Amino acid sequence: MVQNPGYNGSLRYKHSELFGGTCQQIFHGCMGRQVPQIILLNRNLLRDMKLRYFLLILVIFLPPNMPCRSQNRYGHLIETKKQVPSSWMESYRVKGPQKIYTGEELKTIGMPCGGIAAGQLYVRGDGTLACWWIANNAYNTGYGIDHFMDFNTALGPWKVCYQTYEPFSYIKQGFDIVVNDGTTVTRKHLNRNDYDHIGFIGEYPVAEIRYRDRKDPLPVEVDLEVFSPFVPLNSKESALPATILRFTLCNLSEKTVTAELQGYLQNMVMLDLKNYVKGQHRNRFVRTPGVSSLYMDFVGGDKKTEGNFQPFIFEDFEDGDMAGWTMTGNAFGKKAADITGGPEFEGLKYIHSGAFNREGTGRLVSEGFTVEKDYISFLVSGYTRLDRVNVNLLIDGEMVRQTSGDGGNEVKLVNWDVREFHGRTAQIVINDLSSSPSHFIAVDRILFSDFPVYIGKDLEHHAFNGNVALSLIGDYGRVIPNLNGRSNTLPLGDTLTGGVNCSVDLRPGEIRKVTYVLSWYFPNRPARLDGNNWTKPIYFKGEKIGNMYANWFSSSIDVARYVNEHFDRLKDETYRFR
Template sequence: MPVGGINCGTVYLGGDGRLWLWDIFNKNQEGIEPKVVEWDRNGKGIKEKIRSRDGACYVQPSKDLRPIEQGFAIKINHKGNTIIKHFHADDWEEIKFEATYPVAIIHYIDTKLPLEIKLTAFSPFIPLDEDNSNIPVTVQSFEVKNTGTEVVEIAIAGWLENGVNKFSATTAADGKRTNTVINYADHIAVSSTFSPADPTKYHEAGDTGSMCLSFIGGNAIGIPSFQLPVTAASFSPNHEEKVTVNADEKLTGAVISTHKISPGKTVQQNFAISWHFPNVGKRIDVPDAKTGHYYINKFSDALAVATYVAADYSKLSSQTLLWRDTWYNSSLPWWFQERTFSNISALATTTSHRFKTGRSWAWEGVGACEGNCTHVWHYAQAIGRIFPGIERDNRQRVDLGISLQDDGSIWFRGEYDKRPAIDGQAGRVLGCLREHQMSADNTFLKTNWPNIKKATQFIINQDKNGDGMTDTPLENTLDAVWDGEIAWIVGLCIAAVKAGGLMATEMNDTAFAARCNDYAAKGIKNMDESLFNGEYYIHRPDAVKGRKEIGSYNTCHIDQVLGQSWAWQLGIGRINEKEKTLSALKALWKYNFMQDVGPFIKQHTGWRPYALNGEGGMVMNTNPKNEPKPYGEADAWQLGYFYECMSGFEHQVASHLMAEGLTDEALTLTKAIHDRYHAYKRNPFNEIECSDHYGRAMASYGTFITACGFEYHGPNGSIRFAPKCHKENFKAPFTTAQGWGTYSQKQTGSKQEHHFQIKYGSLQLQKISLEKLDGEKASQLSVTMNRHKIPFNFQQQDTTLLITFLKPVTIPANASLIVST
């Protein structure tokens, strides 16, 4: 599980509590472990070579990559005996790993010891607070409880190799490594640095910087040079303040904390490992990257990181744990909460970067396909809800700034590919509406409206024949330029133009709102009439070119109603006719979802291994009509995509199934992905597409949104919940522009109670929309906050209750607003 700050590199926590991978040195390598594995696709003895971007870590998951030396051990003095145990799997009877991202808890069990030992590992992760979630540190907090009848003395030692310039400076003549012990009132630290023999060298090296191991508190000693292996003597070292060695020598520092624990008492020992490597790396070639990492705005070195974390440890840890507890305290299935949220951990890997200028930048997956690719990242729903400030900046700075052209087109990879992708263009306009809705006021929309309007008009302009259906050949996420009228692109563009119209209305741009509404209405009508084959939505070939080039044509394509799926994320209503939409989703379930994809993929070639024999999933495309050459006349390499299970697309469908009330299907599809990434098979936090920790996988959060029936508009002060499951006794977390907390509803007979409990920040409301579960007319309502009645008006339409407050109501942290019927 990633346990470093977002946009700070990758540090993994293994199942036994050891840290590994350590991709913090700005190599920007392709894949968490750049490798090529041999793989027998169909069990016929024919070996193929699979790269990281093609699923090498799906076929052969990486483990125990340890470029630097690090670990923890405990010495226990009990009844005259001295016991030393390392915190790794070999030294314990049993280890239990609770992976509740962003926090993991590990229990170390030895029934012969009178101790309960627990490790809580995390980096500060606080929704809405992207800066305090962007700290290059991992916290390792040990709790040790004495379950016996006598005093037990323990000492925990943590050690860390000085890895500064480890890869760029390797000979004795290159310079010196130094570990320095620094004692503060609130923490004891070992600072690791490197001094080059030639001061002009290594300025641009990715591993130039500093590292630090610290103990938060005062009851510890720092050791600048710690000898391994660990023995009893290791816990009684000679006291030194500073040690320097040549660059070709290993230097490992340590911090040791000692406590006596009385029977029944518990001690907590908090360690922090921090790093500070300012240079982003040479593979990211954009001007902003040359300024370095975002965290250097706050921290001068790794010691400064440790000092900050020690000073604010109570707040940083309590708010991180509060989010963990809020997220998992839900009536939704535990595994569902895991799967829909865990993919945001990609932000805490080298998939994702943030530069000193504040610009966010990402590969599609670790080290592969650069530049915030719009046709990939628009699927990702998590960041806009958890760290909306990052997405607002990305829309304004990149999509509507660096990438926006005079004709309204948006370069789909920023500086890397100077052309638009039509699906990415539409997704970014839709993202602008989401970012506006996740704002406290209309500043974002006002500031960016001229450019949002221009980007929306570009979409309208791609309809050559004026029927409301995009038909201009442009790049799309399947890495080809398709001709004709393509349902999944048409619907997505209609949704984007409809979103543009809604923003135009808010900006009182009535002429443009009318233009958007006319386009959307025409497109909706024609899409439903022309691109629906009686069972599902299709791709109508270009009238002149026909099927000469690649396309999905009369096949059943996974994204065929993507526009409607996006619309549910934003609460903008129907794009496609309900009955036809349901028919399309049921066709996907009938033809594309498979409990075992093995027989299907065995019939095809060219696919990448993102689901294997015996595993379930929804494949990208099927040919229910058994047409010859269903994907066109061209022998295109991209055809391999059609036979794959790419989890980001699957999550998008699952979110749509949930929104349309096909709850069992949504849960089954999500569970199939969850099972493919079960820990006994591979890393549960690494959903793989084009390389590791793929950005599109954050579409999983959209399924959570639709399970809650959640809609929110910060500037308008409106919120809606209409849960799709466990309606009679529902509970789930939610995030808004300025606060987060828990929503719950409970039905008892004809009575309902709806609770909005704010845990962090605040929530300002003007309108609340809820469901009357029994379908009866509500005779009366009451709204209270902290037992004080709040005046309101309400109306009911069918089962929807709309409550409007006479003036805006602010719910502060630790307060609850209760609606009772």
């Protein structure tokens, strides 16, 4: 509604300002019926808001068969024959020009390439994969507010969704190509680092990447198609936990060359819990008919046996006083608070910024200590505003670690890996710089130890547990369980990267297709996400209801086998969308 220029504090509007035109014009157009003469009252009377609302209700409930001058002789408001030229209709069947993204446009591209409801995975502008939330480990990225645009995940920093940024990836993954022309051997990474003119075509559900290098071209041209099967009217095959990476290799030279694709992938199973559980990453070579696979999983237990495992209690606040801490402001009391809630806290005392003054602000700073153990562990709860309510670790006066509560009174365990800071001086800082009564921070039981404080015993059924496979379709693959050593197992948290290689000979002008399949299997999805908490991960303590694909397959190897057996049909039906 437009305010009357003569507004004097009361709600008075002209009828033309209220409705955007005369009453007859509006109701003829909107209601499709004759406006009764009662509407054509004196303008002064229409200034009464109650009368206008009465008239509006009256018109809305007029009998539908009241004649209207705007109706045609067939009784329809819209002509049945549109008189649309056939050439105009045919134009909808003609494909428009293809958009090829290049240069800086590639940086912020991320196109979904996983099955429906099978987990989140994106292909970036250079063909590498990102946003690895396939292991029931997705975060609620929220939509952001001015003070809350960035947050931390278990694997590294992230951003809320309504921003422009390069899709994140903390998993080592990619492909190299090695070309041997008989005299020289050349290697290139298939990404933006080694190719200066990559083209990306994003026509869902298939992404096409063209690797071109103007400065130092190879004799073998490489194209890549990335997609997950997307089959019309087939929900199962459109929801496979798999991503297909189909390469096209073309020999542009005048002599025969050998080209080898070298795919590599880091074991990511349970990686989000690297600081919270004991166990080993394990990579193995598995061959099934027509498929060579690098199979990745997690096994419980811990082979570390050396060292002093006895934790050192830095502070548990049980004596009640604040000796060893420097306090500023009035958020924290002169003594530790009594634990009144939160059964996951330990003992009888803890630090709670809202226990003595809910609107106070302040800071607690520990006395300095030398980092000698590998981990600092503590319990925390409270508000999630990381910039104001937080726990920090200072090394030589510089903040290197930071965390906050998950919102409300739920207690979480935090393990900080501080191995890189051995021998340096550290301090712990607890902040409540918010005067809001609902904002607080609570901290308890700060430990120094050689290992993180572990959680959970039933790791086999943990939401993050499962398996992943990188497979080559065909019998000509070479699988390397560990690209950096002999052992096929490494402690959880250490990087275990395996590879799957494919070598082909190409005559001059010859074109060959090479197909890889990335598949995954994480069957223990909980019943709900903590959808109300921005920047927080899946709620993995809920009842396990599983993922739908667990009804169809028994492992990531089983998924790869299925894709191989039905590959031509899955590919052809997916390509119908192009």
